[in-house]
Amino acid sequence: xxxxxxxxxxxxxxxxxxxxxxxxxxxxxxxxxxxxxxxxxxxxxxxxxxxxxxxxxxxxxxxxxxxxxxxxxxxxxxxxxxxxxxxxxxxxxxxxxxxxxxxxxxxxxxxxxxxxxxxxxxxxxxxxxxxxxxxxxxxxxxxxxxxxxxxxxxxxxxxxxxxxxxxxxxxxxxxxxxxxxxxxxxxxxxxxxxxxxxxxxxxxxxxxxxxxxxxxxxxxxxxxxxxxxxxxxxxxxxxxxxxxxxxxxxxxxxxxxxxxxxxxxxxxxx
Numbered sequence: 225x226x227x228x229x230x231x232x233x234x235x236x237x238x239x240x241x242x243x244x245x246x247x248x249x250x251x252x253x254x255x256x257x258x259x260x261x262x263x264x265x266x267x268x269x270x271x272x273x274x275x276x277x278x279x280x281x282x283x284x285x286x287x288x289x290x291x292x293x294x295x296x297x298x299x300x301x302x303x304x305x306x307x308x309x310x311x312x313x314x315x316x317x318x319x320x321x322x323x324x325x326x327x328x329x330x331x332x333x334x335x336x337x338x339x340x341x342x343x344x345x346x347x348x349x350x351x352x353x354x355x356x357x358x359x360x361x362x363x364x365x366x367x368x369x370x371x372x373x374x375x376x377x378x379x380x381x382x383x384x385x386x387x388x389x390x391x392x393x394x395x396x397x398x399x400x401x402x403x404x405x406x407x408x409x410x411x412x413x414x415x416x417x418x419x420x421x422x423x424x425x426x427x428x429x430x431x432x433x434x435x436x437x438x439x440x441x442x443x444x445x446x447x448x449x450x451x452x453x454x455x456x457x458x459x460x461x462x463x464x465x466x467x468x469x470x471x472x473x474x475x476x477x478x479x480x481x482x483x484x485x486x487x488x489x490x491x492x493x494x
Contacts (some may be wrong), residue, residue, distance in 0.1 A: 243432060243433075243436065244422075244424075244429075244432075244433050244436070245276055247420075247422045247424075247433075247476075248332075248333070249276065249277065249280070250422075251332065251333075251361045251418070251420070251480050251482070252277050252280060252332050252361070253280075254418065254482070255330075255332075255359055255361050255482055255484070256280065256281075256284060258359075258414070258484060259284075259328070259357060259359055259484065261285060261288075261327050261328055261357065262355055263327045263352075263353045263354065263355035263356045264327060264353065265288075265324070265325060265326050265327030265328075265352075265353045265356060266288060266289040266290070266291065266322065266324070266326050266327060266328075267281050267282075267285055267288045267289070267290045267291070267326065267327060267328040267330065268290075268291050268292075268293055268322060268326055268328070268329050268330065269281055269290070269291070269292045269330050269331070269332070270293050270317050270320075270329060270330065270331040270334055270335070271293070271294060271317060271331055271332065271333070271334020271335070271337070272292030272293055272294045272299070272300075272303060272312070273294060273296070273299045273302075273303070273334075274299055274302040274303050274306065275292055275299075275302065275304075275306055275307045275310065275312070276306075277330075277332050278290060278291075278292035278303065278307070278310060279306075279307055279310065281328075281330060285328075288327065288328075290310065290311065291311040291312070291313055292310065292312050292313065293312075293313045293314075293315050293317070293320060294312075294313075294314065294315075295314065295315065295316050295317075297314070300312050300314055317331075317334065317335070317338045317344075318338050318339065318340070318344065321347075321351055322351055325351060325352055325353040325356065326351060326352055326353065326356055327352070327353055327355075327356045327357070328352075328356060328357050328358075328359065329348050329351060329352060329356075329357075329358045330359050330360070331360040331361075332360075332361055333361065333362060333363060333437070334360075334362075335360050335362055335396075336362040336363060336393050336394075336395070336396050337393045341396070341397055341401075341402075341405070342405060345358075345402065345405040345406060346405060346408075346409060349406065349409035349485065349487055350409065353487070354487055354489040355411075355486060355487060355489060356486070356487050357484060357485065357486050357487070358406075358483070358484070358485045358487075359484045359485075360482070360483055361480050361481065361483075362396045362480065362481050363478060363479070363480055363481075364395060364396055364417065364479045364480060364481045365395060365438070365479070367479070368477065368478065368479060369462075369465040369466065369477065370430070370433075370434050370438060370462070370465075370476070371438065372465065373461035373462045373465050374434075374438060374439070374442075374458065374461075377454070377458050377461055378442075380457065383442075383454065383457070386446075386450070387442050387445070390441050390442055390445060391441065392438075392441045392442075396481050399415045399417070399481065402415055402481075402483050403415060406483070406485040409485070409487055409488060410485040410486055410487060410488060411486050411487070411488045411489065412484075412486040413483070413484070413485045414482075414483070414484045414485075415481070415482065415483045416481075416482050417479060417480065417481050417482070418479075418480050418482065419477065419478070419479050419480075420477065420478045420479075420480065421475045421476070421477050422475065422476045422477075422478065423469070423473045423474075423475055423476075424473060424474050424475075424476045425473060425474075426468070426472065426473070426474060427459065427462060427463055427466055427468075427474055428459070429474065429476075430462055430466055430474055430476050431455060431458060431459050431462060433476060434458070434462075435455065439454075439455075439458070442454065443455075
């Protein structure tokens with residue numbers, strides 16, 4: 225959710241992210257029901273944000289040590305406040321490793337912020353016990369209307385120059401690429417995509433959703449006055465892309481890539 229920034233600061237707002245917690249948790253629920261842990265060891269939530277997903281992991285595996293990892297001080301402070309009895313750790317997924325091999329490395333909407341998946345994925349698999357599981361979901365935004373709206377705004381003045389150096393994240397790799405990265409280390413690999421259509425209250429809710437995630441790298445470098453102008457320009461673009469339904473709500477579509485991989489008992493697939 226909020227790994228360390230690469231190239232510019234990212235200021236995450238827990239309240240903005242949690243405003244759509246129920247919708248954001250839907251992919252987690254769909255991923256969790258696929259998982260059965262047989263191997264011993266701890267559970268880590270990589271990119272835990274405000275901790276609501278970490279709490280879901282702890283509820284599913286109450287006998288396990290469950291730790292939430294994030295690089296955002298604001299997110300970790302919110303997690304600690306909301307769930308004071310749980311374990312929280314500050315760290316950058318790109319460089320982090322568990323103190324001992326884990327039973328489950330779980331990541332909800334965070335790994336796409338981490339660079340070099342060709343190096344990251346094998347390293348995370350190597351941080352699992354034999355029989356341990358890597359499970360992740362990432363938004364796949366290449367053809368998403370909200371991403372197209374952002375691209376339109378970034379081509380306009382003054383944003384074309386003002387935000388030219390802002391580093392954001394690339395789209396996830398293709399399913400086949402992840403399969404090739406996972407299979408040498410995995411006895412089982414499962415990869416799939418799901419398209420969600422979340423009914424949001426109105427267009428302002430769409431802007432609020434994106435403000436808590438995809439727009440964060442850009443909003444983080446703007447002044448308050450610039451933020452309001454930028455969000456106004458984004459809303460204008462979104463008004464053309466998102467038309468209200470018959471009841472006035474707006475369907476916010478989101479395509480997500482899921483993967484699960486169970487580490488081979490010998491550490492390397494045959």
